[in-house]
Amino acid sequence: MALTYVDEIEVKDKNILCRFDFNVPLDSKDRSKITDTTRIDMALETIQYLLDNGAKKLILMSHLGRPKGKVNPDYTLEPVATYLAEKLNEDVILTESCLDRGIKTLLTLNESRIILLQNLRYHSEEEEGSAEFAKALAAYGDIYVNDAFGTAHRKHASTYTINAYFKNKAVGGFLLKKEIQALTKIVNSPKSPFVAIVGGAKVSDKIKIIERLIVNVDHLIIGGAMAYPFLVAQGHDVGNSLCSADDVKLAKKILMSPSKSKIVLPVDHIVSTEFGGAPKLCAKVEVDGDCMALDIGPKTIALFENKISNAKTVLWNGPMGLFENKDFANGTMAIATALSQLDDAFTLVGGGDSVSAVKISGLYDKMSHVSTGGGASLEFIEEGTLPGVQALRFGIDLN
Ligand code: AMP
Secondary structure: OOOOOOOOOOOOOOOOEEOOOOOEEEEEOOOOEOOOOOHHHHHHHHHHHHHHOOOOOOEEEOOOOOOOOOOOOOHOOHHHHHHHHHHHHHOOOEEOOOOOOOHHHHHHHOOOEEEEEOHHHHHHHHHOOOHHHHHHHHOOOOOOEEEOOOOOOOOOOOOHHHHHHHOOOOOOOHHHHHHHHHHHHHHHHHOOEEEEOOOOOOOHHHHHHHHHHHHHHHHHHHHHHHHHHHHHHHHEEEEEOOOHHHHHHHHHOOOOOOOOEEEOOOOOEEEOOOOOOOOEEOOOOOOOOOOOOOOOOOHHHHHHHHHHHHOOEEEEEOOOOOOHHHHHOHHHHHHHHHOOHHHOOOEEOOOOOHHHHHHHHOOOHOOOOOOOOOHHHHHHHHOOOHHHHHHHOOOOOOO
């Protein structure tokens, strides 16, 4: 059964209950300031479509941060409400709670068309996937729209359980559609040569995706702190570089795969004697005992660029070094540039840190798709779908 999207259902004069991922970063000192509005900006297309097509009321839902089931003003959706009102040029009413008695009254009033429910995670029932909580939320809408790709891997009340109350009235939004279409290309029909670039800090976080990808790709490039457990597993000394014994075990397992020849690892590094200290070139694989590798070196950049140069499909998740510090950002920026220069290739960037790296590089628009969901995009590639997407497609039965 194909997934139905918001433009395939009549929304005129209906109350539409919409789940978005407005989990945006806030300034640590001034909590009213959103430091990156991308996730809200990505939701605007669906919201505007619903407004333009005569929806009676929009009841918007999201979580923000991890307030752990308790009301916590540090995680109020107020900055989101203010930003939405500005962008849409419409009033946005923020409720006090998701179970506010006044919400039903608001639905009968003619005034504001947009109601934003306060942070879903102020209620512990949200993350527990509570049917009772989902039912209470469901009572606000005639139709349910899920456009929260970033949380579609969670079986939460507002992303999963709620589908039980919207039989044939649950649809996906435009952002969900774009994400699913882009990721499906990678899962089902990647054009060859297919190159995956995996970076970041922990092997254990990405072990499943590596095991899944190594079968289908032509080259599996491993950079960033991810690379050192692999180098140790091959018998190299990596000095003080980030590397846990558990990750070495996992790397050893992957290096026993029949496809191990597809793995491409760093051959030189940019090192320092302390975390974020003065950068120094280490022109060989082995890292001296008193140094830690914090970026890939120039020979490695050339090697990775060469593997990427004729790719037709590229998946990139995770930075090549401590890119937040510009002394160790060259490797990550070189990957962004290499991807941006490919002709006629499908390039997908996923995962929070590589997304911010692509933004810093100024090459965001040169990528075919930049996924808003880090964990969700990885899980989609591992599993071929997500619980929230399956529930939207097939519904769920609570009995
Ligand atoms: P992840 O969340 O696993 O994608 O990890 C991203 C983090 O890994 C970023 O904050 C990077 O600064 C960090 N990182 C990447 N490479 C290194 C490295 N060689 N040494 C220390 N941290 C690194």
